[in-house]
Amino acid sequence: MKVALSTLAAALLLAASPWAAAQNVAIVNGKAVPKARIEALVKQIEASGRTVDEGMREQLREEVILREIFMQEANKRGIAATPEYREQMELARQTILIRALFADFQKRNPVTDAEIQAEYDKFAAANAGKEYRARHILVDTEKQAKDIIAAIKGGASFEDIARKQSKDPGSGANGGDLDWAVASSYVTEFSEAMVKLDKGQMTDAPVQSQFGWHVIRVDDIRQVQLPALADIRQQIQQQMAQQRMNEYQMQLREKARVE
Helix, strand or coil, X not given: CCCCCCHHHHHHHHHHCHHHHHCEEEEECXXXXXXXXXXXXXXXXXXXXXXXXXXXXXXXXXXXXXXXXXXXXXXXXXXXXXXXXXXXXXXXXXXXXXXXXXXXHHHHXXXXXXXXXXXXXHHHHHXXXXXXXXXXXXXXXXXXXXHHHHHHHCCCCHHHHHHHHCCCHHHHCCCCEEEEEXXXXXXXXXXXXXXXXXXXXXXXXXXXXXXXXXXXXXEEEEECCCCCHHHHHHHHHHHHHHHHHHHHHHHHHHHCCCC
16 A cells, blocks of 8 residues: 655655755755745856856855845844834835846847937047147236237246146146037137137237136147047946936826826
């Protein structure tokens, strides 16, 4: 006569079998800790771009064992039944659900190569043109600026005067050098005077702006040096994806009936 195993006995035998043991990381106080917990952590780490080697897997094994120990102790103390725990669990549930919603949206609405190319072309068109390597000397009065222009035309060094007299400390220390920049980087009065100069030419008259009086010299002119698409592709993709996500969130907010 065959005797049927009880459900409990069958479960105990299964847990003790080699197959079951292979599915577990360890047995903690009689409770199996499945390897799936390690794999879940591995997936999280790899999603962030890091590689999980055997050494890290061993650390993760210890991590899931410790978590099981701590969870068992928390359950003994009845923490799962406290209002504080339930509030935190609800917040965590909301966060995970919203994160999954946004991940699903991004998966369904990827930024395409054609869209990245179009955005780059728009950027290139908006930033095309000339950029200038200019120097300036900034002083308080028109007379000071006129005297400086006369001195430079008489053979004095533009750079030396900038270091000694310019009240713009950043460029003054470098002989008035403003490095490469497009005209729109400067205040209107400055840029309008600068773009009229040829390479190597200095303003014949002082230029007044909200900062004072400028003596300007253009050392060089070139076409704007734009970064290659390959160098900023990832940045463009991330910005477009974020913009798309912001629009999606705004659409959901606008469609919602809030009373």
